[in-house]
């Protein structure tokens with residue numbers, strides 16, 4: 001694979017950017033968690049990775065960012081390419097330098113550092129002057145004005161929303177092209193979630209940062225994403241444009257619990273059973 | 281009163297040296313969660329390297345530089361060949377590894393540099409400072425005061441380094457959350473190697489001070505044991521804790537040594553010498569009961 005832009009017959013002429021080819025992940029040498037996941041993030045887009053708790057979203061993101069090894073996880077099959085080059089053997093440090101960075105779920109701020117110090121650590125991989133550092137910092141503060149007002153507070157004592165902004169801002173300090181964002185909405189009030197998603201959309205539009213966004217909050221994610229993949233038990237069971245997925249009856253029924261005939265449990269849905277049969 | 285002050289100040293100054301050893305522990309423990317049992321052995325190795333190099337003809341300044349190189353290489357090698365193999369292992373495995381490391385040093389260092397006790401002359405005399413003696417009538421050793429000054433300089437430098445430099449911030453970040461540090465591209469192994477290098481440097485300073493005061497001998501490794509009560513009192517994760525704990529231990533053991541025996545004798549009869557030897561441990565035990573996280577133990581910040 002030398003020419004990244006060469007059009008292939010099967011796929012539409014989408015420039016290959018982040019490509020995950022049929023990866024399989026095993027934890028602790030025995031627990032098979034991903035059973036062949038493939039996905040694509042085109043340049044400048046937001047792609048949502050949806051699915052219930054335990055479906056394998058986090059594992060997929062960590063397989064891409066190479067953070068699995070620290071958790072005794074292994075990619076045993078498949079490959080990951082970024083801009084046409086294999087990246088699955090790189091260390092997280094090298095990958096961040098290439099422009100791919102993960103924001104982990106659970107708001108991992110450095111609790112004893114101030115918000116500003118947290119942001120500064122984000123620029124660790126860049127060898128830049130004091131002036132450039134200041135400039136990057138101001139850019140982050142432009143998107144997250146709340147971080148600026150609380151810049152001197154210890155991160156551990158800030159609110160959940162501020163911590164989420166802090167970890168996204170910290171990732172931005174590395175000047176990434178691609179952010180793997182894991183469950184930013186987890187445990188936050190709806191209006192904060194909205195605020196954060198608006199900022200993500202802004203970063204996507206103005207800074208041209210692409211996002212792979214893992215979310216359980218399906219409806220919210222599909223409102224902001226361009227494409228979506230739905231994971232179930234370590235497999236992609238559905239994919240498509242965000243608009244299409246949002247209006248798809250199956251998606252509405254399984255993941256949002258709404259349908260024309262009111263709420264239903266998974267068991268009662270015939271499409272679901274049909275698809276189950278087809279999958280197994 | 282003068283005598284009391286003299287004992288107190290003497291105790292505080294010797295406490296500075298305990299603090300230096302404890303500081304090495306704290307740095308490594310904070311950054312990598314490893315309780316480095318070998319810190320005492322590293323102090324011994326550092327002091328032995330200095331006298332060893334001097335015996336082979338190097339002047340003092342060169343011997344110190346060479347010892348610094350040895351300690352840094354040793355720290356990096358430890359990270360690379362011992363700890364890196366044990367990533368993801370439980371803390372107890374890492375602790376055991378550092379015990380092994382301590383034995384390794386204690387065996388190897390005397391083979392290279394000789395095992396007989398030797399004096400280390402830094403050119404600072406251990407005698408009372410005349411000006412203070414004349415003005416207040418208190419005996420304060422010049423050597424102790426220089427040692428305290430060096431320790432203060434070291435601690436200030438480290439504090440500035442941690443607070444304001446890129447690497448220093450990264451060290452604190454790693455101490456807070458390995459996973460998150462890894463995710464933003466901080467190479468943990470470099471950071472750990474740097475921490476071991478710094479701990480080696482701190483061991484060198486401690487080794488110079490202890491070695492000059494008590495001679496360079498195997499007994500130096502036991503200083504590590506005195507650092508344990510210091511850590512319990514100050515808190516395992518706190519640099520200020522190591523300093524205050526060290527001062528507290530130093531002062532209280534000297535005061536106890538002087539003032540406790542008469543009291544104990546009148547209560548129980550008999551002879552109470554050598555209180556200095558066990559008093560720190562009793563104090564530590566007391567702290568364990570009353571304030572187990574230590575004076576400055578970092579409170580765990582719960583996420584909201």
Ligand SMILES: Nc1ncnc2c1ncn2[C@@H]1O[C@H](COP(=O)(O)OP(=O)(O)O)[C@@H](O)[C@H]1O
Nearest residue numbers: 027031033052053054055056057058059060071
């Ligand atoms: N470190 C691990 N060791 C073993 N199993 C794991 C580990 N991490 C996750 N798993 C398992 O992998 C599956 C997928 O988890 P995860 O990727 O976290 O899902 P999601 O992010 O979609 O909630 C779950 O069944 C989980 O129990």
Ligand SMILES: [Mg+2]
Nearest residue numbers: 057058105183
């Ligand atoms: Mg998850």
